[in-house]
Amino acid sequence: MTNASSAPAGTPVLVPLAYRVVARRHETADVTTLRLSPVADAVAPGRPGQFNMLSAFGVGEAAISLSAAPDATGEVQHTIRDVGPVSHALCTSAPGDLVGVRGPFGTDWGVDDLGYGDTVVVAGGIGLAPLAGAIDVLAERRRYGGGRVFVAVGARNPDQVMLRAELGRWLAAGVRVRVTVDAAPAGFTGGVGLVTQLLPGLGFDPARTTALVCGPEVMIRFSVRALVDLGVPPGAVRVSLERNMQCGTALCGHCQLGPLLLCRDGPVVTWNDELATLLTENER
Amino acid sequence: MIQTLPELIAAHPLFAGLPGDVAELVAGCARTVAFGPGRLIFSEGERAETLYLLRRGRVALEVRRPGKAPLMVETLSAGALLGWSWLLPPYRWHLDARALGTVLAVAIDADCLRAKADKDPEFGYRLLQRMSAVIVDRLQATRFRLLDLYGAVAP
Numbered sequence: 001m002t003n004a005s006s007a008p009a010g011t012p013v014l015v016p017l018a019y020r021v022v023a024r025r026h027e028t029a030d031v032t033t034l035r036l037s038p039v040a041d042a043v044a045p046g047r048p049g050q051f052n053m054l055s056a057f058g059v060g061e062a063a064i065s066l067s068a069a070p071d072a073t074g075e076v077q078h079t080i081r082d083v084g085p086v087s088h089a090l091c092t093s094a095p096g097d098l099v100g101v102r103g104p105f106g107t108d109w110g111v112d113d114l115g116y117g118d119t120v121v122v123a124g125g126i127g128l129a130p131l132a133g134a135i136d137v138l139a140e141r142r143r144y145g146g147g148r149v150f151v152a153v154g155a156r157n158p159d160q161v162m163l164r165a166e167l168g169r170w171l172a173a174g175v176r177v178r179v180t181v182d183a184a185p186a187g188f189t190g191g192v193g194l195v196t197q198l199l200p201g202l203g204f205d206p207a208r209t210t211a212l213v214c215g216p217e218v219m220i221r222f223s224v225r226a227l228v229d230l231g232v233p234p235g236a237v238r239v240s241l242e243r244n245m246q247c248g249t250a251l252c253g254h255c256q257l258g259p260l261l262l263c264r265d266g267p268v269v270t271w272n273d274e275l276a277t278l279l280t281e282n283e284r
Numbered sequence: 285m286i287q288t289l290p291e292l293i294a295a296h297p298l299f300a301g302l303p304g305d306v307a308e309l310v311a312g313c314a315r316t317v318a319f320g321p322g323r324l325i326f327s328e329g330e331r332a333e334t335l336y337l338l339r340r341g342r343v344a345l346e347v348r349r350p351g352k353a354p355l356m357v358e359t360l361s362a363g364a365l366l367g368w369s370w371l372l373p374p375y376r377w378h379l380d381a382r383a384l385g386t387v388l389a390v391a392i393d394a395d396c397l398r399a400k401a402d403k404d405p406e407f408g409y410r411l412l413q414r415m416s417a418v419i420v421d422r423l424q425a426t427r428f429r430l431l432d433l434y435g436a437v438a439p
Binding site for chain 2: 156160183
């Protein structure tokens with residue numbers, strides 16, 4: 001995993017840069033993917049797992065993970081769930097609209113040192129979005145003899161399965177993709193059950209596996225427990241955590257989790273006992 | 285390679301790691317079965333007479349809903365145990381089970397298995413331990429799904 005890295009020196013990390021919406025895709029009833037192109041100056045290319053602060057002008061700012069690996073276009077892609085005023089304004093923005101972007105912030109999945117052993121990706125709900133860029137990189141590596149990649153996706157119901165185009169592309173690249181939902185009408189061809197129930201049947205070698213986990217924190221806890229029970233070393237599990245990111249530069253303290261400021265020390269962190277304790281403590 | 289019934293039983297997670305004579309004992313109650321795509325394996329309310337060890341394919345557990353298509357509440361894959369209603373009275377299935385493709389399984393006669401468990405308490409205890417582990421796993425998974433983890437904003 002690569003350590004925290006804010007934007008390079010000289011980049012105005014506290015001032016958003018203007019980006020234009022160039023494409024919009026509805027993933028589910030409340031999730032939208034935006035492609036954003038810089039109007040003039042661009043933020044530094046982010047690494048999968050990092051996030052940008054996106055501004056809906058006149059409404060506010062929210063931390064949103066990158067949902068695609070950087071490419072030569074300089075565009076950035078974000079997949080956003082409509083849960084509040086800012087995310088609603090972003091989700092309803094149309095091609096041609098302007099949004100603000102500053103970043104990238106935080107730690108990433110560290111895909112540079114992955115892809116030789118097995119990689120297991122466990123995603124729940126919107127948690128697939130921050131993982132998508134990493135899977136893109138690993139799937140591409142897989143095409144050229146890289147290590148095996150297994151993706152387990154959990155969703156509420158079949159209509160809530162997002163990034164379907166990406167899921168198909170990863171399958172075509174040789175990634176083993178399994179989707180499970182909490183309940184489904186008869187005829188659904190995926191699985192029905194908890195995402196952790198997919199893990200024993202995936203066929204990875206636990207001793208040489210690195211796991212990437214993102215989703216609701218309760219799901220993260222259960223998933224890590226299931227992975228460790230199968231024999232994956234806790235230190236080989238990386239999780240993405242989210243708190244109230246506001247400044248993105250470890251100044252305001254809103255995103256503190258115990259000793260961590262997650263906008264700087266996260267969102268991607270390696271699993272350890274202290275983290276396990278932090279995620280099981282009730283809020284005080 | 286053709287496997288014998290005791291080999292198939294010993295290879296299934298429900299019985300894996302138990303002494304070899306356990307698989308031999310269970311094989312006396314077992315046969316191999318196959319179900320075509322869409323075939324109803326058992327139906328809610330019917331007498332539960334069989335324990336299935338899934339070897340290949342997937343099975344959907346469904347709940348019937350008046351006036352609507354059935355709802356799938358769980359899918360089971362190779363290596364899973366299908367059916368535990370045979371374990372306790374009144375021995376009635378609570379759900380429908382439907383093959384989602386071609387399904388291969390070992391079918392174990394429940395009356396025969398219970399009789400062997402009653403006769404050999406050590407075997408019965410081991411069987412119950414293994415069954416309990418499966419039931420607890422599914423109970424926990426069901427509890428977690430009740431949280432609606434992916435859909436709801438945390439209260």
